[in-house]
Amino acid sequence: MTKRYLAIDIGASSGRHIVGWREGNEIKTQEVYRFPNGVEKAEGHLVWNIESLLFHVKAGIDEALKAFPQIESLSVDTWGVDYVLLEDDKEILPCYAYRDSRTENVIGKVHAMLPFSELYHRTGIQFQPFNTIYQLYADKLAGRLERATDFLLMPEYLLYKLCGEKSHEYTNATTGGMVNAAAKEYDPEIIDALGLPRHLFRPLSQPGKYLGDYKGIRCVLCPTHDTASAVAGIPMEDGEIYISSGTWSLLGVKSPLPITTAESMQANYTNEGGVGYIRYLKNIMGMWLVNRLRDELCPGKPWNEITAEAAEKHFDHTVDATDPAFMAPDSMKAAFDAALPHPPKCAMGYFRCAYRSLALTYQKTIAELERVTGRTYSKIYIVGGGAKNKYLNRLTEEATGKQVIALPMEATALGNLKIQMEADA
Numbered sequence: 001m002t003k004r005y006l007a008i009d010i011g012a013s014s015g016r017h018i019v020g021w022r023e024g025n026e027i028k029t030q031e032v033y034r035f036p037n038g039v040e041k042a043e044g045h046l047v048w049n050i051e052s053l054l055f056h057v058k059a060g061i062d063e064a065l066k067a068f069p070q071i072e073s074l075s076v077d078t079w080g081v082d083y084v085l086l087e088d089d090k091e092i093l094p095c096y097a098y099r100d101s102r103t104e105n106v107i108g109k110v111h112a113m114l115p116f117s118e119l120y121h122r123t124g125i126q127f128q129p130f131n132t133i134y135q136l137y138a139d140k141l142a143g144r145l146e147r148a149t150d151f152l153l154m155p156e157y158l159l160y161k162l163c164g165e166k167s168h169e170y171t172n173a174t175t176g177g178m179v180n181a182a183a184k185e186y187d188p189e190i191i192d193a194l195g196l197p198r199h200l201f202r203p204l205s206q207p208g209k210y211l212g213d214y215k216g217i218r219c220v221l222c223p224t225h226d227t228a229s230a231v232a233g234i235p236m237e238d239g240e241i242y243i244s245s246g247t248w249s250l251l252g253v254k255s256p257l258p259i260t261t262a263e264s265m266q267a268n269y270t271n272e273g274g275v276g277y278i279r280y281l282k283n284i285m286g287m288w289l290v291n292r293l294r295d296e297l298c299p300g301k302p303w304n305e306i307t308a309e310a311a312e313k314h315f316d317h318t319v320d321a322t323d324p325a326f327m328a329p330d331s332m333k334a335a336f337d338a339a340l341p342h343p344p345k346c347a348m349g350y351f352r353c354a355y356r357s358l359a360l361t362y363q364k365t366i367a368e369l370e371r372v373t374g375r376t377y378s379k380i381y382i383v384g385g386g387a388k389n390k391y392l393n394r395l396t397e398e399a400t401g402k403q404v405i406a407l408p409m410e411a412t413a414l415g416n417l418k419i420q421m422e423a424d425a
Contacts, residue, residue: 006018007412013247017063029413074218078153078155081132084151084157085148087149092147123187124270145200150200150202153172153176162212167202169204169221171225208422228415231415246287246385250281252282258278263371280369290355293336293347296333307351313349320357321354323339355389362380362396380400382405388406
């Protein structure tokens, strides 16, 4: 009898439930449910609606069971760094989103106690203002940790709500800037230096661990950080570059060991956990730029029309796609206008600018990667929604001089499913 598995893959803009099974050496998949996701504004902050997320997670499982009454196991992956605080089994709300600005005033305070050079030496994690370490310290200063018994990163929270088991999964925990790169556990010296409650930091579990059951389905840990699942799912040659292209573009390579040199820190590369390797990569602003531009300038316009028209325009100015001004602007168009010597004359000029800026950022990032690792790479494997963008793929190939191999596949779901299947073997 064919065994079926369920991957619940949730990104910052949408979620999907994908059932998978093996046919020979291939994993076949069928999407059974899809739902929208996005940050909401509440009392001047950006937050996640975790009640809605859980509703859709359960609704999608019900749809999966209608299509396939026997499912062996399920797992959940999401974006990293964000979490839910709990007082026993009760949520401490709101659940802040990483794009919220609440950490701006605490980063300097954290670095006064633990200089970033020390943090990087210990964790190998790049500086991002939304890293879990800064979010938790903001919660401490706001008094939100005083009654907290647990903090669970988003996918582990959703799994807990399904099966009742609280866990901290290794690949996801590494994204937050508090896991010791060598020990592969939360670093007690970081926790103590910031005065964070030690009881919040459970021992880390590796992908494949069984947690409990939901409606007769085994709940297991996949690599719960979506990029960790994506990298596990990419059919690629070892030693080459990957880009997981979605809301963010995650560009990197698989490394046997963390690279925490001063040069690596200066280049702001990160060492996130993988399945038997380190994901040595950089977070780059990705499809967020063009998604927000489309929402503002031409809602609902098909992407193939946007890219075809953008390719024909002659606006050749670019912006720094890593500029924090693009993180969460009220108007993405206004953010581009402020960064350019003069604005494009038509909407498609903004898209041309965004795509060319992304390709140039990939070029710069790969040059840094080659310098820090002392290696030259020849291929770039691109997966995720951005892999379908032939215009951006062409610009990337032209800018980097590398062979671009676009795999328009649900690599994240495939990696999620692959680890479940291996755990069941």
